[in-house]
């Protein structure tokens with residue numbers, strides 16, 4: 001990026017159908033959450049230091065590393081622009097883990113903060129290698145996506161880092177400086193590098209989360225192939241965060257154990273994954289049907305939501321708090337399933353078009369009231385993917401850090417890759 005100061009932004013996501021099964025090549029259907037986004041401020045510096053500020057993770061002081069201490073010698077000699085040659089570099093990650101926390105001013109660094117730092121340094125080291133523009137950099141990340149709640153906070157963080165660093169080291173041009181073909185190529189590269197970052201965080205991600213955060217909108221995803229889905233935007237959902245903490249990586253590993261360990265009933269587990277796949281495919285057919293009236297569309301979708309939730313429970317990724325959300329929403333005849341990796345985090349409730357504002361308020365009040373104190377989001381599905389804002393003329397780091405998070409999207413001048 002020719003500018004020395006810019007902000008990047010990427011949305012969170014919601015999975016309608018197909019979580020966990022998508023890791024095994026089954027179909028998933030997901031959409032971006034335009035109201036919930038991560039923003040990352042990038043400013044080049046000349047002293048050779050790399051500074052990473054993560055206030056959402058409760059980090060008191062910034063991470064600070066001399067760029068010269070990074071293990072560039074372990075980076076695989078791949079062409080950054082040839083995505084098919086990208087293999088995950090375990091040796092590099094191992095080394096990064098050993099140096100990332102050295103000399104961090106004796107602060108207590110928790111697991112979330114560590115993973116965020118490892119992810120950043122992994123991308124920084126890979127992308128600065130081969131670059132002609134070594135300089136050092138300050139990065140400041142802010143997000144209104146709840147962290148670790150199933151709404152793709154990690155993917156949104158990963159897409160922001162991949163975009164900001166690819167721009168900084170001259171591997172891609174911004175949409176300000178590029179044509180349609182160039183922007184398309186840049187988006188592909190962003191998505192690929194964000195997938196590498198998701199590997200640091202999740203171990204074996206399917207790639208659906210980073211694809212939604214990169215491209216926005218509503219997509220169908222199978223084995224890395226992304227297809228746009230029109231029509232999903234018209235469905236309304238209520239998202240409820242149970243605030244029960246969970247870890248996506250561990251939940252994915254638990255499902256894997258059921259498949260790979262003979263004691264975990266691999267045959268039955270595979271049948272469950274196939275059933276989830278059929279649910280996604282049925283939903284796609286329902287949405288694509290031109291003859292189905294609204295009544296039938298909603299009734300069928302509600303049936304799929306119920307089945308999908310129970311199948312996910314049978315994979316061991318449910319949680320009593322998620323069943324509580326279902327129970328409360330069912331009192332107003334609304335249907336709910338867990339979304340994302342499960343184990344706590346968020347639930348997704350379908351709002352039929354005949355549901356009044358008053359009914360939604362009744363459900364929200366019951367969910368947010370004591371003793372549950374869940375948090376509700378009414379946010380639409382779809383909207384832009386990753387974007388960039390040239391901040392050279394009007395936004396300093398201080399202004400960025402003090403700006404209301406919800407106002408960042410409204411700043412004039414955003415350009416989107418997708």
Ligand SMILES: Nc1ncnc2c1ncn2[C@@H]1O[C@H](COP(=O)(O)OP(=O)(O)OP(=O)(O)O)[C@@H](O)[C@H]1O
Pocket residue numbers: 038054056057111112113114115116117141142143146147148149150151152153154155157201202209246247248249340341342
């Ligand atoms: N705003 C943020 N600042 C820094 N790091 C973040 C931020 N948001 C997410 N992360 C990183 O992502 C990790 C959480 O990712 P995790 O995959 O467990 O949850 P999620 O992405 O919110 O849920 P899911 O993957 O089910 O959608 C954190 O440990 C942190 O490393």
Ligand SMILES: C[C@@](O)(CCO)CC(=O)[O-]
Pocket residue numbers: 015018019020021022023150152202204205206207208209248252340341
């Ligand atoms: C659980 C999972 O299917 C979705 C997490 O948002 C994992 C993945 O697809 O990488």
Ligand SMILES: [Mg+2]
Pocket residue numbers: 152153154155202209248
């Ligand atoms: Mg995640």
